[in-house]
Amino acid sequence: MDVVYPILIGAGIISMLLAFVIKKKQPVDSFSSLPTQRTTDKDELEKNMQRLQKQWKQETNLLASEWQEMRADLLQDIASLHKRLDNMDQQLKQSISHKQHAPKNTDVIEPASQVQDVDMLALRERYRRVFELSKEGLSPDEIAKRLGAGRGEIDLIFSLADKHERGLADA
Template sequence: MNDAWLYVMLLGAAAVVYAFLIPKEKSANQASRSDRVVREVEQTLEQYMVEMEKENDDLVNLVVQIKQETGAKQLALQEQLGDMRSRLAEMERTAGKHEARIEQLSTVDTRSTQETAVQLRNELLENTVTVTPSPEPQSEPEDSVRHRYPQLFELHDQGKSVDAIAKAIGLQRGEIQLILRLAKREEA
């Protein structure tokens, strides 16, 4: 029986040793697996960080490039703006000169038109004063307004407007109105 006990004890001891050896191998495998997983995760994170740094550098370079281009464009636009302002000032000076000249010419033109109208009026008055009215109907004098501007009175008799007559003949609207008034006075 001692032998049986001895066998039982040896068998028990072998089972205990085997039990200790099996879990240690599994825990060693698990430790090596977790170490391997940790290393893989670290490598992946390192690669990700390298890519992120590269993208950040590219982005910073792009921002610097855009800033430089924007600065250059802004300088060019400021130069253009300065040039445009100087051109505008020059044009305003020129426009002022032209306006003064136009005003001067319009006053001269108005004076000459008024002088022409006064001369026409005086001539017509002289013609009407020198002619004594007679009871018999007279034919129109040779020097009448109608004889001076036959095309004007022809268009007026056709019912054309003063503006249409002005375009057709090439006279000013005011001159045409004056001539028509003078002709009415002559007829009266």
């Protein structure tokens, strides 16, 4: 323990002498170039900061405009959905009032063609959506999860559809 202290003190003195010698060997010109280098670094830094600030403002403006467009699209979608909902409510009220005013004749059979047309349109839309998601690269499991359907239903749709029908999903 007594030997450690003198060694540490000696190493400290040697390092201080080396630092003093190295400092004296530096030419005088290096000190004069140091402030100009600092000012050029400062100027470059300010230019870079201004460039980044400009780029940030442009990106912010771009994102803001995209957000506004998406918001407008969503508002239009909501308005169209409200219209569809109002139309459906009116149709429901009309059908209820029509059934109440209709005679209670059990021999009359309502035409099923309208119901079948609605069901066929819904099925076609569902099939089209399945093929669209498939073209996006989703697996059958992911497609089933997105559409709230079973994996078997998705597999059945793919197995029953020939290649020509899959191509018509874009139309």
